[in-house]
Amino acid sequence: MLPRIIFCITISAAILAVILLAVISPVAHKKQQKNHQTGPSIALSLYIQHPQRTHHKTPPSAASNAVAFIFHHTITEGPENTSPAIGKAQGFIIPIEHFAHSMFNIIYLTFNTPHYNGSLSVQANHMTHMAREDLTVVGGTGSFAFARGIAVFAQDHPQPSDVDAMYNVKLHLKFPS
Template sequence: MTTLAVILLALFSPVPHKHPTKSSTRPWLALSLYIQQPQVASSTMHPVAPKDAGALIFHRTLTEGPEITSPVVGKAQGFIIPIEQFAHSAFNIIYLTFDTHEYSGSLSVQAKNVAQKDKEELTVVGGTGSFAFARGVAVFAQTNRHTSNFDAIYHIKLHLKFPNRSQTIPG
């Protein structure tokens, strides 16, 4: 009799349903964004570091599109020392911070081996929030070649994978 009760309970008991989270259902994520100079009054713009300081320190905005009027989705901040002795330093990191309804968190992009080419492929070495433990590739390409590097707009394509979800990044 107890065996029959156990079998009936197993067959007719309600099963708890897990609602999969967005990050647990996707093995990889591809994003396309733009890094732009923030739009502020010229009287409040101050360079973060002198041009001859030997370090590039920047604060830019992340937007959905290349237009100045595109919605802002976050920030791009970094500290890069392009001097040969430090060019391969682990301190050369670009932080991409997101604050949208869909994504909240940050990504760390390692900026080793930056050669100031029109297109750079860098390594995503981690993330927080929606991007927790992300790994992958960040491809930076300058979109407006008629301006200085200070005013340049960069298109960034992110191909991210998450631990225990996939071993490949689609090409």
């Protein structure tokens, strides 16, 4: 009987010690404060230019039966074609309905400037083909390592069926602290 009482008291004391440590521990309070802090953030505005065509034998079109869109465009500081190039926008998008939420639908923005060197991955699996798209930044490398946020793609002067419209991209990025 006495060993059973000692065992119950020992177990009760151990449970009480764990609860007290969790409540008054300085580590628990630091974690709560850390969760409320946000890391650094960046806001960038840039432009995606379509490549200059040397011949116009076939007019550009987005066919409804297209299997995939593969693109490689230049990112510039300003809206003009002559604006300094700061990177590349590349992607592979499958517009077929059963691939609409595929992880393959990613736009890669690669930067090579004195201030930023790295890339961002933008998820493009919820595109609605509107003049403005709010897409999710799901990660990055280099200067953009672990970036998360929003990439707002907006067509400058949108025209119906204008697949060669220039895009203004506004990035709102957050980084872990």
